[in-house]
Amino acid sequence: MTKSRILVQLDSDAQPSVFDAVVAVDSGVDHLLQHGSVTLDQVQGLVHGAMFTRAPSDLHNTAVFIGGSDVVVGESLLKATTDSFFGPIRVSVLMDASGANTTSAAAVVAAGRHLDLAKTDALVLAATGPVGQRVVRLLGAAGANVKAASRSGQRAQHLVDRVTSGMANLKIAAVETSNDDQLRKAIKGVQLVIAAGAAGVELLPVELRTCNSSLRVAIDLNAVPPVGIGNVDAMNKATELDGVVTYGAIGVGGTKMKIHKAALTRIFESNDVVLDIDEIYKLGLELEA
């Protein structure tokens, strides 16, 4: 008899995410075990319960999803999960706290539809947030020349140091964008800008967006008005605006959802995958092919 698909949802928030739960159900999960307020010390017991209940040949039908609004906590829950494995006795795991992995992967996938990323000069606004730092990492790994921008030059530099640690070939530079002059200078000559800021914060006003004639693609990941890039509506999806291809948060959302579901499907195909940002982006590229 085929075992039913069981997903263990580990969420650091008090209420486990309904969003993640519905997507799991729609991806074919039969039984969802929802756990909220999950702390590091609880992970091993929960993951061992997933590992030690089914025969090794059935373990691909049990998997772990790590969510919650705090991405840093999510990363530590992921580590605690993989630290609980015993060699081949393990289950697959998908990490998408705050949707940061699927969102950043979708944004870079969208950019790649219109640009050869390896030859692109890119500016990432609000680069130090959970989505921004993943976008920087993915663009850098794709060979782009990346400016990682933050209102704090120091925070931007810390991020760049972290992302490029042990990967000297990445072309990533920190830039401070605490005023319009710095912003105007930062955007000069780039073909791609991705804004990964908090809800309701305008990062790039219209006049600065349109002052750069080399700009080809602008992607804004903030769905709550005011949008992060002036006049880029949340619904925009490869929408031309002043000669620039633009995407809004909802326009990227369809790709994000496809990647999320493909990742949920993937973790039930074998018991040995760990889907974090790089693997999720790779899945996103495969969906485009």
Add this chain to the structure above:
Amino acid sequence: MTKSRILVQLDSDAQPSVFDAVVAVDSGVDHLLQHGSVTLDQVQGLVHGAMFTRAPSDLHNTAVFIGGSDVVVGESLLKATTDSFFGPIRVSVLMDASGANTTSAAAVVAAGRHLDLAKTDALVLAATGPVGQRVVRLLGAAGANVKAASRSGQRAQHLVDRVTSGMANLKIAAVETSNDDQLRKAIKGVQLVIAAGAAGVELLPVELRTCNSSLRVAIDLNAVPPVGIGNVDAMNKATELDGVVTYGAIGVGGTKMKIHKAALTRIFESNDVVLDIDEIYKLGLELEA
């Protein structure tokens, strides 16, 4: 592919109700997402998770149930839920905290089997509780002449003011029933009495029940002995007693359960219904037809 039915159970109690969960499963819910200790500030995130995961044409397969033993909190959770909707992007919702809506609807439906409510003089005992106030509202809206009784005349008056606010045509009066004389006077001439008191409190002793020759129907909603209306057994279901048709809490329970299940079915037929007391009573009437 038809989407499976997902119900988001928002319960203000620490442990989400097993009662509500079993009824949901028996009404065809495929996946139940149970949330306990739900607070007002958590509602929007949970409801948005229900709204933003499926295509608009599939949204009728996701719904919200609001439960918990505290009816006032349940009302505020309902408001927070509907406040989270964005125009047509919404899901249907059923509010039945403490079973107050289905219980009061079932009681009035039962009364309507034997009386023309528009021509009925009714007495509601313990009218200020969550079930009592809904019974008063439904009887009043059906055109009955209602005495809303409480041991505190002031609380009774507050209730009447609230229920009749903006509905001047309702015939509802407050009565104080803090002693037997007041009670004897209150029951005089009524054809219907409904007792909606707390478990184990006798609201109407036998001698007062039988002193009114005009009484036709007596309904007691307290299942825990001593019953709320003298000698009206909890199992009574249209049972004649001293020339009066009587219902006990369990006797009304079958109708309550049918209404509860019909309401759960209804919220999966479209994504735009909000089932609160008036809509639930209307459903109950349709089941009688």
Add this chain to the structure above:
Amino acid sequence: MTKSRILVQLDSDAQPSVFDAVVAVDSGVDHLLQHGSVTLDQVQGLVHGAMFTRAPSDLHNTAVFIGGSDVVVGESLLKATTDSFFGPIRVSVLMDASGANTTSAAAVVAAGRHLDLAKTDALVLAATGPVGQRVVRLLGAAGANVKAASRSGQRAQHLVDRVTSGMANLKIAAVETSNDDQLRKAIKGVQLVIAAGAAGVELLPVELRTCNSSLRVAIDLNAVPPVGIGNVDAMNKATELDGVVTYGAIGVGGTKMKIHKAALTRIFESNDVVLDIDEIYKLGLELEA
């Protein structure tokens, strides 16, 4: 229509056990209602929700599982559950907090494959723990001559007093094993030793295990190295070692899992069974037949 199988999982831990949940799903449970941090005062409401939602003829499709790492709390949750029943209006319940019931039953079942328990002299190490005391009880009830050993003679005596209370025919004696001399004396002449100690504590070193030529079967229930009985690997399953049949924790685990699943099947066959240690051991024996 056949009702789906609903299992109410009452767990005293903050996170309800994933282990118990997966086994429940694999035993045919359709809907699992998981409750963590369950306290005594919450049990009645939860159990009444299971009792009062389906017709009596359907009640066998709803059942309660009691888990959690604290076996003493589990016992009190079991009592609160059965105290909530009203005569024939009840549901079946399985108690296996910390896996203590299925583990001890599996150990004694394994021993019974190789020995006539009624004619066996047995030594139980760490007898005062939740698994140990159940092993003592089962061996005693099977007619064995049991030495219940603890590093504290007083605690061992308290256990024996409790187990033999009202059952004067049981042959159970307390022994203190706080040093090697006491241990050597305790093991002398026994055919069976079962070690039920905490993870990572060696209760019986190799030299003491091999000093008793009458020993036939040695069972160790600790899976975390160092094992509880010297050189008895956790994977051992009727493995001969120095002329003794040995079982390790994982070797017993297969039988434990079969018993666990059979118990979960059993509680959905009728609505009137309470599966605690004695009933679970009986089920284990039936599986051997």
